[in-house]
Amino acid sequence: MARSRDESGAPRRVAVTGLGAVTPLGNSVGGFWDALLRGESGAAPTVGFETADLETRFSCQVKGFDAGAVLDKKLARRLDPFAQFALAAAAEALADAGIDTASLGEAERDRFGVVFGSGIGGLAFASSQVQVLLERGPDKVSPFFAPMIVANIAAGLIAIEHRLRGPNHCVVTACATGNHNLGDALLLLRHGYADAVVAGSSEYLQRIGFAGFGAMKALSTRNDSPQTASRPFDLTRDGLVAGEGAGALVLETEERAVARGARIYAELAGIGTSADAFHFAAPEPEGRGAALAIENALADAGVEPEEVDYVNLHATSTPQGDLAETRAIQQVFGDHAHRVGLSSTKSMTGHLFGAAGAVEAIATVLAIVHGRIPPTINLHQPDPECDLDYTANRARARDVRVAMSNAFGFGGHNSSVVFREWTDPPC
Numbered sequence: 001m002a003r004s005r006d007e008s009g010a011p012r013r014v015a016v017t018g019l020g021a022v023t024p025l026g027n028s029v030g031g032f033w034d035a036l037l038r039g040e041s042g043a044a045p046t047v048g049f050e051t052a053d054l055e056t057r058f059s060c061q062v063k064g065f066d067a068g069a070v071l072d073k074k075l076a077r078r079l080d081p082f083a084q085f086a087l088a089a090a091a092e093a094l095a096d097a098g099i100d101t102a103s104l105g106e107a108e109r110d111r112f113g114v115v116f117g118s119g120i121g122g123l124a125f126a127s128s129q130v131q132v133l134l135e136r137g138p139d140k141v142s143p144f145f146a147p148m149i150v151a152n153i154a155a156g157l158i159a160i161e162h163r164l165r166g167p168n169h170c171v172v173t174a175c176a177t178g179n180h181n182l183g184d185a186l187l188l189l190r191h192g193y194a195d196a197v198v199a200g201s202s203e204y205l206q207r208i209g210f211a212g213f214g215a216m217k218a219l220s221t222r223n224d225s226p227q228t229a230s231r232p233f234d235l236t237r238d239g240l241v242a243g244e245g246a247g248a249l250v251l252e253t254e255e256r257a258v259a260r261g262a263r264i265y266a267e268l269a270g271i272g273t274s275a276d277a278f279h280f281a282a283p284e285p286e287g288r289g290a291a292l293a294i295e296n297a298l299a300d301a302g303v304e305p306e307e308v309d310y311v312n313l314h315a316t317s318t319p320q321g322d323l324a325e326t327r328a329i330q331q332v333f334g335d336h337a338h339r340v341g342l343s344s345t346k347s348m349t350g351h352l353f354g355a356a357g358a359v360e361a362i363a364t365v366l367a368i369v370h371g372r373i374p375p376t377i378n379l380h381q382p383d384p385e386c387d388l389d390y391t392a393n394r395a396r397a398r399d400v401r402v403a404m405s406n407a408f409g410f411g412g413h414n415s416s417v418v419f420r421e422w423t424d425p426p427c
Contacts, residue, residue: 018097018250058226060243060350080122085246086154113166119354121151174409178357183271202246243350247358270301276412287328315344
């Protein structure tokens with residue numbers, strides 16, 4: 001039964017109680033955060049598939065990930081790596097939240113959901129089976145082909161692993177996927193369709209996808225210097241650096257989190273979405289659609305622009321995208337645009353595509369918790385048209401009470417989420 005308001009009549013507040021991450025900077029939240037603050041790059045020559053014939057031969061891949069160490073080995077062998085990443089991140093987030101899913105009551109399972117997406121899904125598994133089809137014939141195609149390539153299988157697998165029977169679905173909006181899944185989870189909790197949700201997104205790099213982004217001329221070609229290639233807002237930026245990973249957040253209603261004595265990181269306070277309605281790949285040049293998503297998120301959270309202390313920018317290190325987002329920030333924040341803390345963690349992680357929103361949401365939450373803004377590294381020759389303070393090259397201490405994270409995707413899908421420092425409600 002849906003319950004949209006608490007006993008006082010106010011909308012239900014949503015608490016962030018658990019975080020989990022698999023990233024190019026580390027396969028845990030702690031390792032990821034420490035590397036961000038140090039300003040490390042996760043870029044390196046690409047391994048795992050042939051790149052000699054590609055114009056770009058480097059990326060930000062997950063390193064040292066052992067699926068068999070965190071998953072049943074037989075299951076892990078069947079899964080596309082994007083699903084392996086998702087299960088690992090979800091397991092860390094649940095453990096971080098102090099939730100032993102084996103001990104949940106049956107009624108709790110009915111109201112514990114999973115909203116977890118991917119921009120592409122099991123493309124690596126699909127690619128391998130296409131090769132099997134061509135070389136060995138249809139009888140040799142895996143019987144797991146259909147269920148293992150669909151983007152929603154990560155949400156299903158997390159639910160199966162932890163026996164979570166609440167709402168379960170997947171939003172697919174390219175690089176905005178992570179934020180849209182967080183937004184759907186927020187609405188489910190706020191309006192009483194669930195009491196807790198594991199939310200997030202995952203992505204895995206493989207040859208056909210990598211080649212496709214190269215064919216679009218979207219990738220940096222700095223093969224001689226991978227770690228300096230992702231350089232958002234720098235005048236010499238020449239494209240994004242492809243990445244992979246997964247992020248998961250455990251979200252709970254205030255009532256549930258407080259009742260069980262949970263450690264609360266922050267409040268997920270608002271979601272804003274919009275469409276560019278402009279082009280299937282290029283951003284609207286003036287940032288109108290992005291600005292609308294930001295405005296909608298602020299309104300949903302009940303936050304004024306001047307209250308925002310930090311924005312984790314979508315900024316992918318492309319000439320058009322970084323400029324459009326700068327214009328969006330200027331439109332929404334006015335004079336405050338020059339005072340708010342800004343940064344692009346993609347300068348370190350690369351662009352994690354469908355996983356970007358969830359992983360960057362974790363960085364945004366931790367900025368509130370620790371009072372530190374991660375840097376935008378490799379920013380040495382600022383683009384004169386990108387004239388804001390992007391926290392160049394070094395992390396910075398700042399009291400962060402309200403923070404936002406932007407994520408924009410192919411098709412003109414825009415999304416922004418707002419997190420707020422957790423405070424007890426007035427008596």
